[in-house]
Amino acid sequence: MEEKKGGTSAGGVVLPFLLGFVAALAFGWWGVPQLLYSKKTQPLVFTHQNHIELYGMSCDDCHSFRRDGSFSGLPGNAKCGECHSFPLGDHPDEIKFVEEYYEKGIEVPWLVYQYQPDNVFFSHAAHREYDCATAGCHPDVGSSNELPVYYENRLTKYSRDTMKMKDCERCHATVAAQEPERFAGAPNACQICHK
Amino acid sequence: MVLYLKEFKIKWGMVIDLDRCTGCGACMVACQAENNIAPPVDASDKRYSLTWMLVYQLSNKQPYPNHDVAYMPRPCLQCGKPNCVPVCPVIATDKNQEGGIVSQVNARCIGCRYCMAACPYHARYFNWQDPVWPEGMEKTLTPDVSTRPRGVVEKCLFCHHRYMYARDKARIEGRDPNALNEGDYIPACVEMCPTGAMVFGDLENPEHKVHKLSKSPYAFRLLERLNTKPQVYYYSKREWVRKQGDNYLEHETVGGV
Ligand code: SF4
Numbered sequence: 001m002e003e004k005k006g007g008t009s010a011g012g013v014v015l016p017f018l019l020g021f022v023a024a025l026a027f028g029w030w031g032v033p034q035l036l037y038s039k040k041t042q043p044l045v046f047t048h049q050n051h052i053e054l055y056g057m058s059c060d061d062c063h064s065f066r067r068d069g070s071f072s073g074l075p076g077n078a079k080c081g082e083c084h085s086f087p088l089g090d091h092p093d094e095i096k097f098v099e100e101y102y103e104k105g106i107e108v109p110w111l112v113y114q115y116q117p118d119n120v121f122f123s124h125a126a127h128r129e130y131d132c133a134t135a136g137c138h139p140d141v142g143s144s145n146e147l148p149v150y151y152e153n154r155l156t157k158y159s160r161d162t163m164k165m166k167d168c169e170r171c172h173a174t175v176a177a178q179e180p181e182r183f184a185g186a187p188n189a190c191q192i193c194h195k
Numbered sequence: 196m197v198l199y200l201k202e203f204k205i206k207w208g209m210v211i212d213l214d215r216c217t218g219c220g221a222c223m224v225a226c227q228a229e230n231n232i233a234p235p236v237d238a239s240d241k242r243y244s245l246t247w248m249l250v251y252q253l254s255n256k257q258p259y260p261n262h263d264v265a266y267m268p269r270p271c272l273q274c275g276k277p278n279c280v281p282v283c284p285v286i287a288t289d290k291n292q293e294g295g296i297v298s299q300v301n302a303r304c305i306g307c308r309y310c311m312a313a314c315p316y317h318a319r320y321f322n323w324q325d326p327v328w329p330e331g332m333e334k335t336l337t338p339d340v341s342t343r344p345r346g347v348v349e350k351c352l353f354c355h356h357r358y359m360y361a362r363d364k365a366r367i368e369g370r371d372p373n374a375l376n377e378g379d380y381i382p383a384c385v386e387m388c389p390t391g392a393m394v395f396g397d398l399e400n401p402e403h404k405v406h407k408l409s410k411s412p413y414a415f416r417l418l419e420r421l422n423t424k425p426q427v428y429y430y431s432k433r434e435w436v437r438k439q440g441d442n443y444l445e446h447e448t449v450g451g452v
């Protein structure tokens with residue numbers, strides 16, 4: 001009797017603990033991100049794949065460098081209008097782009113997955129030799145047919161996919177270990193990335 | 196942390212000719228505009244004004260007709276052994292990038308102001324108030340210089356963003372960003388000086404003017420005996436000016452010819 005009693009009381013303690021543990025894990029891993037991030041979709045449907053595969057364009061045709069070393073980032077209406085100044089086909093978003101944005105002179109409010117905080121200086125020119133997608137900095141939209149969902153942190157308003165400082169640092173440390181000459185032993189000097 | 200002299204292959208530095216400086220203050224204006232320093236509420240109140248670049252007036256204190264003055268612009272001197280760096284408890288300031296510019300990461304600074312106490316040149320400033328720009332003036336802000344909130348320390352960084360621009364330009368043109376030509380990168384104050392009193396370049400590169408000028412017998416550094424090894428040199432042919440650069444005893448000889 002004594003032993004049996006002990007057994008039930010042990011099971012009685014462990015079970016709620018286990019349940020609580022699982023519930024806490026579920027809340028932490030699944031619930032918190034749901035609460036923290038709001039989902040947003042891009043203003044227009046866009047396919048990188050078509051531009052590249054059907055029309056033979058390269059990344060540089062729209063996302064190019066300027067002579068002064070700066071990077072043009074997302075193409076503006078002027079760039080898109082080189083081809084899309086009138087609807088090419090009858091996709092509703094095609095018509096929407098021309099009528100709502102291009103003809104009214106309003107730039108498309110694309111959501112940028114990677115915007116960095118204000119105190120970060122980032123130069124694309126310095127990272128030219130790395131492939132944007134395989135190096136892990138940008139989601140691989142280049143070969144995708146649709147744009148991924150944009151997760152916005154409700155508190156900070158940053159995109160969930162904004163590159164984190166530890167990711168920058170890790171790569172800088174690795175590359176610098178391979179090429180000490182170029183980094184002179186200080187790949188993660190504060191002001192290489194901060195302004 | 197820097198408790199010893201850190202050597203760099205590139206050392207950005209200035210030589211400021213005090214015989215040419217007229218004290219016009221264009222460098223101060225250029226600095227404030229370039230580095231997003233908000234117009235002060237009361238510029239005459241020196242406790243609150245932020246002057247990364249400050250022009251001091253020197254006088255030989257002689258009666259007329261021997262009276263003479265000089266003007267001395269003072270940015271952060273980017274010391275080789277900066278006193279401000281080892282005292283910082285959070286490494287918000289460090290000297291670790293090629294070029295030898297002493298960094299200041301404002302978002303990291305906790306505002307303890309140890310560095311201000313440590314800097315022998317009063318080159319650091321504390322933000323007592325949040326910056327406020329008059330309506331419309333925020334459009335003139337330099338995009339690649341962060342604005343600083345109340346409660347952090349800031350200082351001259353030799354217009355570090357311009358250094359980054361110059362490196363990017365070199366990369367795009369296929370040149371080595373670690374071998375910039377003279378003039379590829381100059382801070383706003385140097386660019387703006389109407390008399391050409393300030394010369395900027397790599398102190399270690401014999402092709403840059405500053406290399407030779409800094410070795411002139413007329414060149415000196417402020418408070419040289421503190422052994423902070425600044426990367427900013429001053430230049431004057433007037434002995435009394437050189438003498439005011441350090442605490443010389445009355446009969447002590449000063450460098451120069
Ligand atoms: S005031 Fe900021 S930069 Fe200066 S020592 Fe304190 S934390 Fe470091």
Ligand code: SF4
Pocket residue numbers: 270271272273274277278279280297313314315316317318319350423
């Ligand atoms: S002048 Fe002052 S703030 Fe500048 S590096 Fe030297 S000690 Fe630091």
